[in-house]
Amino acid sequence: xxxxxxxxxxxxxxxxxxxxxxxxxxxxxxxxxxxxxxxxxxxxxxxxxxxxxxxxxxxxxxxxxxxxxxxxxxxxxxxxxxxxxxxxxxxxxxxxxxxxxxxxxxxxxxxxxxxxxxxxxxxxxxxxxxxxxxxxxxxxxxxxxxxxxxxxxxxxxxxxxxxxxxxxxxxxxxxxxxxxxxxxxxxxxxxxxxxxxxxxxxxxxxxxxxxxxxxxxxxxxxxxxxxxxxxxxxxxxxxxxxxxxxxxxxxxxxxxxxxxxxxxxxxxxxxxxxxxxxxxxxxxxxxxxx
DNA sequence: ATCCAGGATCTCC
DNA sequence: GGAGATCATGGA
Numbered sequence: 001x002x003x004x005x006x007x008x009x010x011x012x013x014x015x016x017x018x019x020x021x022x023x024x025x026x027x028x029x030x031x032x033x034x035x036x037x038x039x040x041x042x043x044x045x046x047x048x049x050x051x052x053x054x055x056x057x058x059x060x061x062x063x064x065x066x067x068x069x070x071x072x073x074x075x076x077x078x079x080x081x082x083x084x085x086x087x088x089x090x091x092x093x094x095x096x097x098x099x100x101x102x103x104x105x106x107x108x109x110x111x112x113x114x115x116x117x118x119x120x121x122x123x124x125x126x127x128x129x130x131x132x133x134x135x136x137x138x139x140x141x142x143x144x145x146x147x148x149x150x151x152x153x154x155x156x157x158x159x160x161x162x163x164x165x166x167x168x169x170x171x172x173x174x175x176x177x178x179x180x181x182x183x184x185x186x187x188x189x190x191x192x193x194x195x196x197x198x199x200x201x202x203x204x205x206x207x208x209x210x211x212x213x214x215x216x217x218x219x220x221x222x223x224x225x226x227x228x229x230x231x232x233x234x235x236x237x238x239x240x241x242x243x244x245x246x247x248x249x250x251x252x253x254x255x256x257x258x259x260x261x262x263x264x265x266x267x268x269x270x271x272x273x274x275x276x277x278x279x280x281x282x283x284x285x286x287x288x289x290x
Numbered sequence: 291a292t293c294c295a296g297g298a299t300c301t302c303c
Numbered sequence: 304g305g306a307g308a309t310c311a312t313g314g315a
Contacts, residue, residue, distance in 0.1 A: 128296090
C-alpha cells in the first residue's frame with residue numbers, strides 16, 4: 001500500500017482486496033451516496049469525504065490530507081488488514097465460500113463509530129436498506145450539525161436524549177423510536193459507556209448491549225462486528241439464515257444457536273468476514289428466497 | 291390489497 | 304423456552 005498527497009487528495013496505489021463500491025453497498029453502512037461510477041461520498045466522524053476508484057490501480061480520497069488518511073480513514077476502511085490471508089483461510093475446502101468471496105472480493109469490514117452504528121442497526125430492524133438510509137438522513141438533517149454540501153453529522157446521544165419520541169417518529173423511525181430513546185438515555189446517562197465497550201470481552205459486551213430495550217442478538221452482533229472490531233461475531237438476519245440453511249444445512253430449518261455453533265467452529269475468529277461475504281452474495285443473488 | 295423488510299418484544303402455553 | 308401476533312412505514 002502506497003499513498004501520496006496530490007492537491008487536496010490523497011491517492012492510494014499499490015493496494016489489493018479493496019473495492020469501494022462493494023465495501024459500501026454490501027449492507028454494512030448507511031451514510032453514503034453514489035455520486036458517479038465507482039465514486040461515492042461518505043459521511044462519518046463529522047466529516048464528508050469523497051472516494052473515487054479507478055480499478056485496482058488508484059483510489060482518490062478528497063478532500064483529505066495524509067495525516068487525516070493515516071489517523072482516520074486507514075482504520076475506517078480497514079486498509080491495514082491482510083485480507084489475502086483471511087480469504088485463503090475461509091476458502092480452504094469450501095467451494096461455496098470461495099464463490100461468495102470471488103463474487104465481491106473487494107469487501108472490507110468497516111470500523112464505524114459505535115454509537116451511530118448501534119442506532120443505525122436499531123433502525124434497521126424489520127426495515128429495508130433504502131428506508132434505513134432515509135431515516136438516518138432525516139435524523140441527521142433535523143438534529144445533527146451542518147457539514148455543508150447538504151450533509152449533516154449524526155447527532156450525539158445527549159442531543160437525541162432531549163428529543164421526544166413523537167419528534168423522532170416524524171423522522172419515520174416508526175415503532176423503533178422508543179428503542180432509540182432507551183439507547184440514547186442509557187448512553188448519555190453513563191449507564192453504558194459506549195467508547196469503553198470495545199475493550200470488553202465479546203460475550204460480556206454482547207450482554208451489555210442486549211440490556212438496551214430494542215437491541216436483540218442481530219443488532220448487538222452487527223454493532224460489535226461493524227464498529228467494535230469483533231471480527232469473530234456472526235450476525236444472523238433473514239438472508240444469512242437463508243443462505244446458511246441453503247448451503248450448509250441441506251435447506252432445512254435450523255435454530256440460530258445451531259448456525260452460530262457451526263459458524264464458530266468453521267470460521268472461528270473470521271466468522272464475521274465470512275458472514276459479510278455470504279450476506280452480500282445471498283442478497284444480490286436472492287439465495288434461498290421462495 | 292396483501293405481503294414483506296439486515297428483528298425484537300410481548301403474550302401465552 | 305418455543306410459537307405466534309404485533310409493531311410503523313413504504314415499496315412491490
